[in-house]
Amino acid sequence: MFxxxxxxxxxxxxxTFFQFFATRTIFSALWVTVQLTVYGTVLGFVLGAVLASMxxxxxxxxxxVAWGYIWAFRSIPLIVQLLFWFNIAYLYKELSIxxxxxxxxxxxxxxxxxxxxxxxVLGLALHQAAYAAEIIRGGIISVDxxxxxxxxxxxxxxxRQFFRIVLPQAMRSILPNGANEVISLFxxxxxxxxxxxxxLFYQVQVIYGRNSRVVPLLxxxxxWYIVLTTLLSIVQYYVERxxxxxxxx
Amino acid sequence: xxxxxxxxxxxxxxxVLKGIDLDVPAGAVTVILGPSGSGKSTLLRSINHxxxxxxxxxxxxxxxxxxxxxxxxxxxxxxxxxxxxxxQVGFVFQTFNLFGHLTVLQNVVEAPVSAxxxxxxxxxxxxRELLERVGVGDKADVYPRQLSGGQQQRVAIARALxxxxxxxxxxxxxxxxxxxxxGEVLDVIKELAxxxxxxxxxxxxxxxxxxxxxxxxxxxxxRIVESGPPREVLDNPVHERTRAFISKVL
Numbered sequence: 341m342f343x344x345x346x347x348x349x350x351x352x353x354x355x356t357f358f359q360f361f362a363t364r365t366i367f368s369a370l371w372v373t374v375q376l377t378v379y380g381t382v383l384g385f386v387l388g389a390v391l392a393s394m395x396x397x398x399x400x401x402x403x404x405v406a407w408g409y410i411w412a413f414r415s416i417p418l419i420v421q422l423l424f425w426f427n428i429a430y431l432y433k434e435l436s437i438x439x440x441x442x443x444x445x446x447x448x449x450x451x452x453x454x455x456x457x458x459x460x461v462l463g464l465a466l467h468q469a470a471y472a473a474e475i476i477r478g479g480i481i482s483v484d485x486x487x488x489x490x491x492x493x494x495x496x497x498x499x500r501q502f503f504r505i506v507l508p509q510a511m512r513s514i515l516p517n518g519a520n521e522v523i524s525l526f527x528x529x530x531x532x533x534x535x536x537x538x539x540l541f542y543q544v545q546v547i548y549g550r551n552s553r554v555v556p557l558l559x560x561x562x563x564w565y566i567v568l569t570t571l572l573s574i575v576q577y578y579v580e581r582x583x584x585x586x587x588x589x
Numbered sequence: 590x591x592x593x594x595x596x597x598x599x600x601x602x603x604x605v606l607k608g609i610d611l612d613v614p615a616g617a618v619t620v621i622l623g624p625s626g627s628g629k630s631t632l633l634r635s636i637n638h639x640x641x642x643x644x645x646x647x648x649x650x651x652x653x654x655x656x657x658x659x660x661x662x663x664x665x666x667x668x669x670x671x672x673x674x675x676x677q678v679g680f681v682f683q684t685f686n687l688f689g690h691l692t693v694l695q696n697v698v699e700a701p702v703s704a705x706x707x708x709x710x711x712x713x714x715x716x717r718e719l720l721e722r723v724g725v726g727d728k729a730d731v732y733p734r735q736l737s738g739g740q741q742q743r744v745a746i747a748r749a750l751x752x753x754x755x756x757x758x759x760x761x762x763x764x765x766x767x768x769x770x771x772g773e774v775l776d777v778i779k780e781l782a783x784x785x786x787x788x789x790x791x792x793x794x795x796x797x798x799x800x801x802x803x804x805x806x807x808x809x810x811x812r813i814v815e816s817g818p819p820r821e822v823l824d825n826p827v828h829e830r831t832r833a834f835i836s837k838v839l
Contacts, residue, residue, distance in 0.1 A: 368677060374643050387805060388720055429773060469800065478711060484686075486682065486684055487686060487688060487689075489639065489682070489686065490680075490682060490686035490687075490688070491688075492672070492675065492676075493675055493680040493682075493701035494675070494676065494680075494699070494704060494748070494749075494752065495672040495674075495675040495676025495677075495700060495704035495705075495752070496672070496699065496700055496703050497703060497704065498669075498672070498817040500703045504699070504703070508690045509688075509689065509690050517698070576655060583690075585690055585732065586689045586690045586691065586692075586732035586733065586734060587689065587690075587732075587734065
């Protein structure tokens, strides 16, 4: 019935869908969405890895700092955080790096520091880092302690113990959760539309605001989200297969 | 070769080692026996500083392990130094601890290259030779999980040998194996003993101890109860506790 309706119900308005599906505006909006996802993922996971290693370090200070960060950024709704970064110029007009009460070395105005896109990337990445940190930490502690002990007993240097022995095995459990995060970040970028950034969802809203064809334009966005999520899932499959070497399942 | 003096170790309130002295001459095989919880594994692990001792000294080939002496005080070495010292000691674990994501050959080659800075091109033929020697020469390119427990443990021995260590430490190397696989691992260890390797072996295999040990050390409650040649300690133990233990294990 539903499939039949999709084809026959004029409400879906497929001609309008095809009219906009592969237009320049949509492509450039899609590109912004992809950029937000890539930057958010890369920065988020790099910062997340740092936070995870801080939480796993033996220094109580680093542990508390990392715990505090994760607590804060998991507590604040993403949309609130994004609006905050968008409006930071309202709070602090200028930022500078220097000695407190001493000379200033670098100085910039917050308005120029990050444009809307920069603010969006920052917000997404900081938010993502808190979740990525816990996923990475979970992956690392899931690796059998005997592996690290054997590496230590063989005298393998510390950094190499981590990158050659622990991390590849941690990746097994980091990847499925990590892929979840990337995909949810990809769709989560639509939240950035509140900052009037011309990403996919915002652009679609702008168009249906003009021509009132809400449903077909939402379908344009939906289909693109599905297409790219499918691509990500395929990538996930191959990456996971690579890290599954030497395991039974 | 290995010189342990007055070693104490506690975990919280529990004192596991209460002053251990042990001397292992070069080329000698020492077997440590004792009930579980007697501190024998902890002693073995403190020899290569996997366990920090609270008091006492460990020397290998005259070199203080884990610490350096400055004036009258001992300072713990930096991690880099500790790792360098460990790469001169081969350690074989009860649970093998092979790196599951690396092939057998990669497992053996890893430490000589990354810990000792030797050339891969030089280490690889040597690694294959070692695998051949422990009887798994045809398994170089498979992953550990595809091997039986006995084969995995023999790979772990080859991995330890690849460092060309001064001494070899075995922590219950056959305890995690099915009974029918124990023999093949013991055979490899026996052959190493015949070749004159300096070894300390923690085990429950009394027959094996009798066969390879130059010295048998019986530990209970964190102290050495008695030690000596197998004939004495295993066949004519002086102490009641040793006698009770041996009659139970045999």
